[in-house]
Amino acid sequence: MSAHLHTTTRSSGGHHDRDHGHSQSHSRIQIQGVHKHFAQPGKGDSQQVLSDVSLELQHGEFVCLLGASGCGKSTLLNLVAGFEQPDGGRLLCDGRPITGPGPERGMVFQQPTLFPWLTVRQNVDFGPRMAGQRAADYAARADEFLRLVGLADFADHHPWQLSGGMRQRAALARAWLPEPEILLMDEPFGALDAQTRLAMQELLTGIWQQKRTTILFVTHDVDEALFLADRVVILSSRPGRIRQELQVPFERPRSFEDLVADPRFGALKRDILHVLREEAAKSLQSVAA
Numbered sequence: 001m002s003a004h005l006h007t008t009t010r011s012s013g014g015h016h017d018r019d020h021g022h023s024q025s026h027s028r029i030q031i032q033g034v035h036k037h038f039a040q041p042g043k044g045d046s047q048q049v050l051s052d053v054s055l056e057l058q059h060g061e062f063v064c065l066l067g068a069s070g071c072g073k074s075t076l077l078n079l080v081a082g083f084e085q086p087d088g089g090r091l092l093c094d095g096r097p098i099t100g101p102g103p104e105r106g107m108v109f110q111q112p113t114l115f116p117w118l119t120v121r122q123n124v125d126f127g128p129r130m131a132g133q134r135a136a137d138y139a140a141r142a143d144e145f146l147r148l149v150g151l152a153d154f155a156d157h158h159p160w161q162l163s164g165g166m167r168q169r170a171a172l173a174r175a176w177l178p179e180p181e182i183l184l185m186d187e188p189f190g191a192l193d194a195q196t197r198l199a200m201q202e203l204l205t206g207i208w209q210q211k212r213t214t215i216l217f218v219t220h221d222v223d224e225a226l227f228l229a230d231r232v233v234i235l236s237s238r239p240g241r242i243r244q245e246l247q248v249p250f251e252r253p254r255s256f257e258d259l260v261a262d263p264r265f266g267a268l269k270r271d272i273l274h275v276l277r278e279e280a281a282k283s284l285q286s287v288a289a
């Protein structure tokens with residue numbers, strides 16, 4: 001690793017909360033000493049997926065999670081979403097234990113999962129509508145988010161009339177409409193072509209700079225992480241532990257052209273790739289063993 005980068009390397013352990021110097025009341029999300037294993041179908045034993053993971057997200061912070069395939073990134077997101085429960089440790093949102101899914105935690109998946117029989121607007125306002133809220137309470141917000149994601153003119157279209165990028169923009173508006181405390185994004189742009197992906201990254205950071213919603217974003221793409229994040233967290237190979245964290249130094253708003261021209265970008269990218277390569281090699285060794 002080069003020495004000129006400001007990074008924090010962490011071995012696992014339960015003492016990370018003090019690392020950030022924040023009191024509990026300041027953190028949006030607290031992940032404290034979390035362990036998770038899954039039973040392996042057809043085998044008597046279980047697989048340890050996360051081991052003693054501790055991480056805090058501050059209000060309005062944009063954190064990208066990187067790590068080798070299968071190291072537990074989606075599992076960590078699912079734990080914060082409340083879709084899964086930890087085997088050890090605890091997760092808190094605004095100081096309250098996470099016991100299941102809740103509207104204060106929105107999720108965006110790689111596949112947009114829109115209802116094909118509903119219009120874009122009906123998909124976008126699906127949550128508050130199903131919760132029995134009056135249209136007057138959410139219609140203006142639906143208009144705002146349709147405009148922010150550039151779909152105001154497509155509100156009455158159906159998902160099958162949209163491109164992949166437009167469908168993902170509708171899914172983003174749907175997740176953001178309830179104004180969640182945190183958005184959990186699991187490789188949301190992974191299935192898009194490079195041009196659309198860049199446009200989505202710019203769109204996302206544009207809205208985030210207005211709304212300042214806390215975001216935990218899983219990606220395999222180092223460029224994407226460096227373009228989007230305030231902080232990049234790298235998980236080790238399975239069982240996932242926090243291997244390394246680094247603050248992303250680039251000012252906002254960012255442009256990708258400026259980033260690639262910045263020598264710090266190349267240095268950071270090289271160092272992250274180095275760590276990812278090490279972890280991928282470990283994960284291949286453990287599969288071969």
Ligand SMILES: Nc1ncnc2c1ncn2[C@@H]1O[C@H](COP(=O)(O)OP(=O)(O)OP(=O)(O)O)[C@@H](O)[C@H]1O
Nearest residue numbers: 038039047049067068069070071072073074075076
């Ligand atoms: N519900 C589940 N039941 C059993 N095993 C699971 C479950 N969810 C995840 N796993 C296993 O946990 C491990 C980690 O999966 P996870 O999807 O969290 O990894 P990931 O880092 O997001 O991977 P990728 O980058 O390839 O998407 C994998 O071996 C996966 O098979």
